[in-house]
Amino acid sequence: MSDASTTKSGGFPNPLAWTGRGTLALFGEIGRLSIFSGRTALSALTPPWNLAQLWKQIIAIGFYSLPVVGLSAVFIGAALALNIYTGGNRFGAEQFVPNIVVLGITRELGATITGLMLAGRVTAGIAAEIGAMKVTEQIDALKTLSANPFRYLYAPRFLAAALTLPLLVLIADIIGVMGGWLVSVYALDFDSTTYIRNTVDFLTLDDVVVGLIKAVIFGMVIALMGCYQGSKSSAGATGVGRAATLSMVGAAVLVLAANYILSTFFVQIGI
Amino acid sequence: MTQPILELKGVEKSFGSNHVLRGVDIDVAPGRSLVVLGGSGSGKSVMLKNALGLMTPDAGKILFDGQDVTNNQGKTREAMRSRIGMLFQSGALFDSLTVWENVAFRLLNADKMKRSDAKEQAIETLKKVRLGASVADLRPAEISGGMQKRVALARAIITKPDLIFFDEPTTGLDPITADAINDLILEQVKALGAAAVTITHDMASARKVADEIAMLFEGKIIWRGPASEIDRSGNDHVDQFVHGRADGPIQPSL
Structure with a gap:
């Protein structure tokens, strides 16, 4: 017997049923993620705070990310300088x-x-850790020991990411600009003093603040996606692996989407 | 008649079209040890999770010490949890914490006890399950499976609960270690005067720790009686299970 999703002719999916089911699933997922995000944010913003866990996460998320952020920033800054120089060269705008x-x-x-x-x-990492805790019943154990997973697990990660991302971005900004300076001075024959003076003169506080506000939002997105996917991880290594993949892809896409929305907003308000 | 510490009345739970619990009625009196037997997939773990409030039943009632905790996630449920202990099948020890921090987890987090006092109490409790202070600062991954079960037992009993749940306490252990765990469970439950609900399919474990045995089959309790009567139950399902025969009314879950 065929179900509503297949037609009479040969078992091809009924596009209406398929679309309907997909739409319902999408809204269901958005709803669940929204409720999860709301509960996590509420737990993060209201006492009691688990300061020991928060500090542990600040180290794990912030401190241990410094090398990867620093290396990425220096290469991006260097590549950016090279490309702008090459592009600007076409109409005499290298300066x-x-x-x-x-x-x-x-x-x-x-x-x-x-x-x-x-x-x-x-x-x-968050998704894999929380997913492994879920499948080994550690999250159930937390509940039976009167510890709320939202306060004990999710809120410290959410807060730690929201607090440390701006600091990491500030460091990335400095190292990225240094990457551009390195290439410009040592490969493109820019005068070091002039380069630095132009950089400082052109930079406004608004430019830095825009990046830092974005960083707070990205931090929230990054922690929420890891916690959410980990918390609904299904049993077994495959389930945990899938949670890690979905969280990473979801966070990357949402970071880029949030970046566009925030950029539009900042342009609209004129900063 | 003594009021049961835990009562499940007509508890039903389904996952889609899979009706796991179809009206479970069961209770346990204070200080008594009840073992619930059942094959793989019979709904034992789901029943336990409903009783603990980790799942909400679709129908029926759950009473703890006479209070309805079926849908209550607030203070009543928390009050219940402060009076229960739970030994998970896998131990469910927190691998980011040391052994003593696992044992003293409730004291440190819910009761806000000083770390030095909590550690002292954790080490005392570890001694009760025959573990020395030398394991206190190790991580769960650094000790054997049998030791992990003992740590999990210590975590379950540290607050002197009135009711302790044991989910397959001997699964994955060799027969000698399993017997040692059974002895510890028996000893500690009696010492605390607590009620115990154990779910298992290990008959040796059931015979050792039970005052009463119940059999869960297709989402319902189909037999219950004193542990001494298990070999004379007069129930074909129980007989087949007790003797571990493939032939009989219960179809193996292959």
């Missing part, structure tokens, strides 16, 4: 390399690259 590098890094690339790198390093 704008420091200005465009600092603008691109602080407003856009520092935050985005940090967000994407942490979507890989942190989100997948």
